[in-house]
Amino acid sequence: AVRRACVLTDSVFHKLVKNETLTKDDKSPVTVGDFSAQALINTIITRAFPDDPIVGEEDASDLRVESGITLRNRIVELANEALTAELKQGDDPAWGIGPGATQTAEQIMDVIDRGNYGGGPKGRMWTLDPIDGTKGFLRGEQYAVCLSLIVDSRVELGVIGCPNLPIDPSNPSLGKGSIFYAVRGQGAWQVPLTEPFSSSPKRLTIPAFTNETLNLLESVEKAHAKLSFNDRVAELLGITRPPTRMDSQAKYCSLARGDGGVYLRMPTGVGYKEKIWDHAPGSVLVEEAGGVITDSRGEPLNFGLGRTLGENFGVVAAGKAVHSRVLEAVQKAKEEEALAAQNAKI
Ligand SMILES: Nc1ncnc2c1ncn2[C@@H]1O[C@H](COP(=O)(O)O)[C@@H](O)[C@H]1OP(=O)(O)O
Numbered sequence: 001a002v003r004r005a006c007v008l009t010d011s012v013f014h015k016l017v018k019n020e021t022l023t024k025d026d027k028s029p030v031t032v033g034d035f036s037a038q039a040l041i042n043t044i045i046t047r048a049f050p051d052d053p054i055v056g057e058e059d060a061s062d063l064r065v066e067s068g069i070t071l072r073n074r075i076v077e078l079a080n081e082a083l084t085a086e087l088k089q090g091d092d093p094a095w096g097i098g099p100g101a102t103q104t105a106e107q108i109m110d111v112i113d114r115g116n117y118g119g120g121p122k123g124r125m126w127t128l129d130p131i132d133g134t135k136g137f138l139r140g141e142q143y144a145v146c147l148s149l150i151v152d153s154r155v156e157l158g159v160i161g162c163p164n165l166p167i168d169p170s171n172p173s174l175g176k177g178s179i180f181y182a183v184r185g186q187g188a189w190q191v192p193l194t195e196p197f198s199s200s201p202k203r204l205t206i207p208a209f210t211n212e213t214l215n216l217l218e219s220v221e222k223a224h225a226k227l228s229f230n231d232r233v234a235e236l237l238g239i240t241r242p243p244t245r246m247d248s249q250a251k252y253c254s255l256a257r258g259d260g261g262v263y264l265r266m267p268t269g270v271g272y273k274e275k276i277w278d279h280a281p282g283s284v285l286v287e288e289a290g291g292v293i294t295d296s297r298g299e300p301l302n303f304g305l306g307r308t309l310g311e312n313f314g315v316v317a318a319g320k321a322v323h324s325r326v327l328e329a330v331q332k333a334k335e336e337e338a339l340a341a342q343n344a345k346i
């Protein structure tokens with residue numbers, strides 16, 4: 001499902017025109033690529049696991065009204081193109097894909113809305129972010145197709161497709177596009193996007209870092225994370241390498257294979273709540289690569305609270321040894337901030 005969605009989003013990027021993007025109520029963009037990829041993946045999950053609910057980012061309400069007709073028609077066309085594309089290794093026609101698997105507009109809208117599940121502490125559920133990092137996607141930079149399976153609040157499986165991420169940053173000639181995945185207890189792995197089943201998966205482990213090699217992975221978008229706080233944490237840790245900025249859960253993939261040493265995401269203070277689909281796949285990937293992920297207090301992320309992670313204390317992910325040092329630096333930077341705020345009041 002993730003492979004097929006990556007082919008879809010990559011082809012949408014090259015065909016995208018100006019009026020194919022909407023601005024949602026929270027001011028974030030959503031494109032025909034997000035909707036059609038959610039239709040595609042929800043179709044496959046629904047056919048393979050009919051009883052499983054899905055917590056998906058997008059919903060079809062904006063497409064069901066008069067003003068959404070043009071966008072809806074385009075999404076139906078793109079979703080059907082992706083659904084009916086020829087079967088590849090690993091595909092099963094019972095999943096509603098392959099030549100002839102066309103759906104009506106109504107079916108496409110309904111299957112997008114299979115992502116409306118509210119989440120919660122008990123039972124099996126999938127999380128889906130059809131395009132994570134939509135702003136990166138629109139810039140032609142990093143984005144990711146992100147899927148996870150949660151059972152009783154614990155992430156058991158995470159799959160992240162990164163069409164624009166170099167396969168090996170130290171060897172650019174290998175090109176771009178990988179799928180990263182982890183099954184709880186079975187390790188973290190990387191396979192090429194083009195041939196995910198016929199090449200042997202590469203096992204990922206977070207390497208050891210020194211102060212010279214350590215660096216931060218952080219958002220491109222200033223509105224998504226408090227980057228000035230990251231700078232202070234880096235300073236406290238004695239980090240000299242500049243941060244690596246990239247959109248989406250590609251940051252978790254980069255962390256899992258050692259391209260960067262710490263993923264630090266602190267709230268900007270405007271009340272934004274982090275969504276479970278933005279961290280569930282990445283969290284199991286990092287843990288299976290030998291890392292630790294918590295909020296900035298050192299508490300585990302709680303995937304059983306509903307569609308969000310609840311009150312926002314940020315995210316800290318890193319290899320085991322580095323993680324405890326980062327938490328200490330984060331506490332120190334928070335204390336400094338509190339003191340400065342107090343002084344400003346006086
Ligand atoms: N105001 C916000 N604060 C934090 N994250 C946000 C905000 N608005 C959208 N996001 C989500 O942050 C994630 C990307 O952030 P980054 O790339 O900086 O890590 C995406 O999941 C994006 O949603 P989306 O999936 O719609 O792109």
Ligand SMILES: [Mg+2]
Pocket residue numbers: 028029030057134
């Ligand atoms: Mg979005």
Ligand SMILES: [Mg+2]
Pocket residue numbers: 129131132133277278
């Ligand atoms: Mg997202």
Ligand SMILES: [Mg+2]
Pocket residue numbers: 034057129130131132133134
């Ligand atoms: Mg998204």
